[in-house]
Amino acid sequence: MDLNTVLEMHDARERAPWRRGDAWLGGGTYLFSEPQPHLRRLIDLSRMGWAPVGHLPDAPDHPGGGLEIAATCTIAQLSRFARTFEVPATPLFEQCCRAFLASFKIWNMATVGGNLCNGLPAGPMISLTAALDGRCLLLGQDGSTRRVPVADFITGAGQKDLREGELLRSVTLPARALACRTAFRQVSLYGLGRSGALLVGALDPVDGSLAITVTAATVRPFRLWFPLPPTSAELRRAIDRTITEADWFDDIHGLPVWRRHMAYRLAEEIRRELEDRALTEGDM
Template identity: 35%
Template sequence: MDLGTVTGFRRATDRTDLGLAPGERVVAGGTWLYSEPQPGTTGLVDLTTLGWPDLEPLPDGGLRVAATCPIARVRALPGSLWPEATDGLLMSFKVQAVATVGGNVCMALPAGAMIGLFTALGATAVIWTPAGGERTCPVEDLVVGPVQTSLDDGEVLRALDVPGSSLVGPVGPDGRRTPVAAVRHAALAARGRSGVLVVGVRTETGTRVSVTGATARPVVLRDGDDPSAIDCWHDDAHGAPDWREAVATRFVGQVRDALTGGAA
């Protein structure tokens, strides 16, 4: 839809362009931003013109995913994890081609499938600070509640770094290691928004299982962690807390079995 309050648009080409005037907001894919009125937004600053590579190898064998990387690009990576996790999103392939990984994470919706995916992978968020510096934090600490992140004013998500220790599967056709993973998701309707998303990854030291969709913030379960300890079950039109808890608990067991060679 048109944003009738917007009177200015800037294309960022370096970090100095990210200083925002009152009323300005950064935009990448813009699929949510343009979906409803944005009162108070008078200008947009485009991040996609910064020229960040969508995907970059890391020295430890891991993978850097730019915040501006289209979700469709992640979906096309070798291995079953990427498309299965991405399909937890209620969006068409056309939207996946425009919507960005960083946008999905920073929206911080419980149903944000990129949150569950990169939390399970143990990814680190790389954040640019207004003073020209950089800080990092685990993705599970970046999203702190529904539509709430730990980003301070003026901070911009630069990338998500997946460690090599989470990519322990076979080498794919692109020469990268693939994750050993399992995914389960459920919704109240056949094509409804995910009310539960459980993503598990085998790492060099054990397993990591993320629970999102069902919870107000991402929860990471490591070997031996009991899902009964989760205390932030979400309640909205896409599922009651007791249903979410029951389904998520069952899915956690299934994912762990799949990762350790038990009955999936």
């Protein structure tokens, strides 16, 4: 779609004062999908030269290292990287990439950062990074930086903790989360439909703790953490205690009551799968 109100394109490498009507341009799959009458200038990130995915060294901010995924990393680049990345959580990368159900054209243009900054409940990069305890690195116009957990960065449907002119630079995933066994569940109202509920479980092999992240069914991601795998009743109570009636998403892709029901069901499936796998492998 043509953006007829946009008058300028600016290279992000050439720093310029942020002004009203500016927007960061990554892949552009959302920006060019519908009218943006409030925009006057696009700040192009495509030539920043950021490595799509990189390994992090051991440091106080990320003990044991981890991964840094650039905001400009495309879905195709992340998928290709995951095919050569050998950690227990590796399958989750491809599962979340496939949750887009998008054409190869979108895969080669849509970015991880764009998916997060759209803040849509069904954003699978939100699901991936929130489930693996990801943290957003945000760059301010004044040169300041701050880190925000992905689960807190998304504050509602299409809403995020992003200040005026602030840029999402990357998302970091800690090594401990990458060492977790994961389980993935997704459901839609119809074949090839948008996710109505997408849940991920991550079982820590070190201390036996379990995190279950609820996305798509809710207006924002909810990461439920248990020091030990819960019983079925404990899991259900935790969902009811943490996710309020207003938190269940409501649109044409699923009513709140259906989304809540599927969250109960998928969370229980994840709990059983990870419990069975841990017993089989002798960790419990």
